[in-house]
Amino acid sequence: xxxxxxxxxxxxxxxxxxxxxxxxxxxxxxxxxxxxxxxxxxxxxxxxxxxxxxxxxxxxxxxxxxxxxxxxxxxxxxxxxxxxxxxxxxxxxxxxxxxxxxxxxxxxxxxxxxxxxxxxxxxxxxxxxxxxxxxxxxxxxxxxxxxxxxxxxxxxxxxxxxxxxxxxxxxxxxxxxxxxxxxxxxxxxxxxxxxxxxxxx
Numbered sequence: 404x405x406x407x408x409x410x411x412x413x414x415x416x417x418x419x420x421x422x423x424x425x426x427x428x429x430x431x432x433x434x435x436x437x438x439x440x441x442x443x444x445x446x447x448x449x450x451x452x453x454x455x456x457x458x459x460x461x462x463x464x465x466x467x468x469x470x471x472x473x474x475x476x477x478x479x480x481x482x483x484x485x486x487x488x489x490x491x492x493x494x495x496x497x498x499x500x501x502x503x504x505x506x507x508x509x510x511x512x513x514x515x516x517x518x519x520x521x522x523x524x525x526x527x528x529x530x531x532x533x534x535x536x537x538x539x540x541x542x543x544x545x546x547x548x549x550x551x552x553x554x555x556x557x558x559x560x561x562x563x564x565x566x567x568x569x570x571x572x573x574x575x576x577x578x579x580x581x582x583x584x585x586x587x588x589x590x591x592x593x594x595x596x597x598x599x600x601x602x603x604x
Contacts (some may be wrong), residue, residue: 432459480549
């Protein structure tokens, strides 16, 4: 039997000398996001994942923001990845692969994900500004790398075109949410089966 959909929830706490993070997720939610991180633009992006992934996500974070947002962004990605892995369990019956193209005005991005059990990350995103508001755009890479390393997924992100950095970021995170939603969805023909010739993911 595939994992009961009502069980696809997880809560994870991660405490270090740099951050204290709490993440709760429901993979079969309604797209509700609640965030208290001290990093407003990253919260805006997390809301895109929740809404377009139809995943309920609650994140509380306290980090060394007096230094910068690096540790907080990275550790939110790590903890979200840990929760995702836990909520998926043995991955019986899931589609496993997901992809999405998302436009926003002049910007267009593509995200492809494989819940492979192996961390791998490639991104080709050229933000036109170093910051959006007071958020350093290079921290998007750190967030996704942290997620990949702990969710154990293969993730490819490509911004195909775009001029406005805010638009580019939104297309990336919306496409990520849509790709995850596809990948974690039930595949009726895979029910009771691990979607791998190896027999495990």
